Amino acid sequence: MDGANMNAQVGLTSPATIGADVCHLNLHKTFCIPHGGGGPGMGPIGVAKHLVPYLPGHAVVDIDNGKAIHAVSAAPWGSASILLISHAYIAMMGAEGLTNATKYAILNANYIKARLEKHYPVLYAGANGRCAHEMILDCRGFKAYGIEVTDIAKRLMDYGFHAPTVSFPVAGTVMVEPTESEPKHELDRFCNAMISIRHEIEDVEKGLADKVNNPLKNAPHTAAVITANEWEHPYTRQKAAFPLPYVAQYKFWPSVGRVNDTYGDRTLICTCPPIESYEFEESAIE
């Protein structure tokens, strides 16, 4: 079983209860190791009794359980120092805290679902209409109006949010997982942003906004774009950069406009280019 994400399971059920013989855990998910901007992570495995002798060994440090396979990582205990993080989490939460974390992860997800399902179709709800710790919002229907899921992801940046998971496991959807660590007002901020974006899509649907020159297609809007002398869009600068009141209180500015993937793959440059290309030469002002 790929048990990478245990956040709906801890304290309520377990991979062994479900019937798995082997399961790996991403400690950088459920057990609090930070993602580090793309690593480190840790993926220890748990196994049922009959598989214990085969757990990985090591050439230098003896950790063989009898019939160990050769090592999978260079160090005997992988990235050992960050195991401390998961150790601290479990020790400080205890059985009840961990179980409550699972429950609140499920509550937070279902709260978002309750607020957003009027605006976005939700895939995969259980028999009781509930989601577990995450949900999939279907954005495929907007394609008919030229709005792609990427446009929603990029527009969220204007609202100060990082997009949920895009197009996994179903293309054209977003998967939302709030976790237990987010308070209600943060969930509300996110829901408000998603609902506001849904209204922006509606404007395109109804022909109230241009199909191409609209805040979704042009997102994200940088400070340079907003403050430029020229503004050639049918919507206001205010709507572009401060679409909801909360954004004005604490604005995160994307540092570049939408990146061009195909351009970069066509002319592949993977080292720091000459400094002139991205920094202004300081010249003395007389």
Place this chain on the structure above:
Amino acid sequence: MKLNIDYQEKFEHRHIAPNPADTTEMLHTVGVETIDELIAQTVPQKIRLAKPLNLSAAQSEFDYLNTLKQTASKNKVFKSYIGQGYYDVIVPGVIQRNILENPGWYTQYTPYQAEIAQGRLQALLNFQTMVLDLTGMEIANASLLDEGTAAAEAMFMQYSLRKNQQANVFFVSEEVFPQTIDILKTRSQPYGIELLIGDHRTVELTDQMFGAIVQYPSGNGEVYNYTGFAAKGHEKGIKLTVVADLMSLVLLTPPGEWGADIVVGSSQRFGVPMGFGGPHAAFFATKEEYKRSMPGRIIGVTIDSAGNYALRMALQTREQHIRRDKATSNICTAQALLAIMAGMYAVYHGPQGLKLIAERIHGLTILLDRSLAELGYEQQNKAYFDTLKYELGDLAKPIHGQAINNEVNLNYSGTSVTISLDETTSLEDVKTIIRFFAKVKGKSINDVAIDDIKQNIDTVIPAELLRTTPYLTHPLFNSHHSEHEMLRYIKSLEAKDLSLCHSMIALGSCTMKLNATTEMVPVTWAEFSKMHPFAPTDQVGGYMQVFDELNKWLGEITGFAAMSLQPNAGAQGEYAGLMVIRAYHQDRGDHHRNIALIPSSAHGTNPASAAMAGMKIVVVKCDDNGNIDVADLKEKAEQYKNELSCLMVT
């Protein structure tokens, strides 16, 4: 007023954010009375645990740190000369506090949303540039998990690129680190790759070989000139991977200049603590022509909608999300934070600073060599950078005893020993070693003319292996050497990235929950960060206690009999699990069981890992919403019942 003196601060209330009033409102919105009512509707009763988890009582943050401090004291921090890919470092304070210990750098996800990730994309581009300059190669990725797995990825890339489809032998120099050879063994088996482990100076290269791997400097510390070996291999169509030490490349001719096709290694000694084995960033560099076969994430330059300079992850189509079981690798998580640190170390020191550090390491090693020679110890490496090798015979035991008395760890193998110096080694440290080597022979440090030796230390690396090409010439590596400049550079990049410091990152399946400060604090405690992974077991009691507890707790949480804490990423865990299943079947004589049933909606890493474990993938149908088609599953399980190895579900 009565006072409550039983109040205990609960971490749970810091980790779980909704307060009671909000919870009531949220439950109302969801349409249930209590949270347990919601759970009953969510998690089916038949899979619920029969009883609560049996774990120790929750500790407050304050109590936890106090308890852990006691546990930490069971680790003995000896001066490490073990080497073997792990070296003590001086983490620049400005990098430790503002990157390693800073949630503005450690809480982000992989930079898929490039527009709000330009800071770390730039820092990773710096890492790639640094690797290219030092290795002399043409393209590098933004890190792999560790040196051993990077070597295995290199082997597989060479295998994929082989022209002669019959060739299945991979030559491995016996002087590659043992942990690297061990991983090559794991990874070669499922593909039917045969490893030929031997001496590169005497091995006979054949048409059956598709590739070779050597280490520079070698595992024993010798700096070989591999130019002839590389040329002979190329004549036979054999590609060459070189495992290289970044610090030594400051002084040595880079492998790219003498025939390497791929260069891999660890960037740990560029300012990343040993941490008892990790995390550290490995690097992978190769030639431009192989860029589409290269594993791992590559940062590339492009333009944004306004035509301005922008960065993002390049060549995404190589990744397993798209290519599934035909992907170049199953690797997802890399070591971004550690690669960023290593790149910043180069930014901070610059080419001149690095050269001074490398020269001091090299110089002190020569001083040690010549001092021990005066005491009658015969050193075996002719050309070396930082590692000396001695055959001690009967003296091995007393030396070992003296080393322990002086809280020094050397690298022992039978009666021979290697000593590897690093940037933390001082002249005083070297004198300590000289003293106890002298004592064992009934001599004294006064028998060594250290002051004379010191006056006249010249490199032992032959001229043809000394680097002549400049490196890190880009202004980025030559502009931020005062702490203010460095601090502002780090902060200017951090400001471009959206992290959990700004807002919720609701990435499905990624669980971007709180990374509590108290959880992070012990990671940089010396008792944990300065431990070498191969330190003797009687010095690592603190770590062993943490692992024992963690194993027990994770066992309780998952319901499993035992855990392995070795896999250092999710994809590694998947692979390890599949290899364990494979070993089980083989041990029972079921060599034919090699089919993995995988739903079509599975994460692309699943089929990629199964393919790496030598399994044949049979895809189970799913509906448009990704639900497994149970009828199809039953049918396929029945159809393949004799060859079935496992079913892989998420």
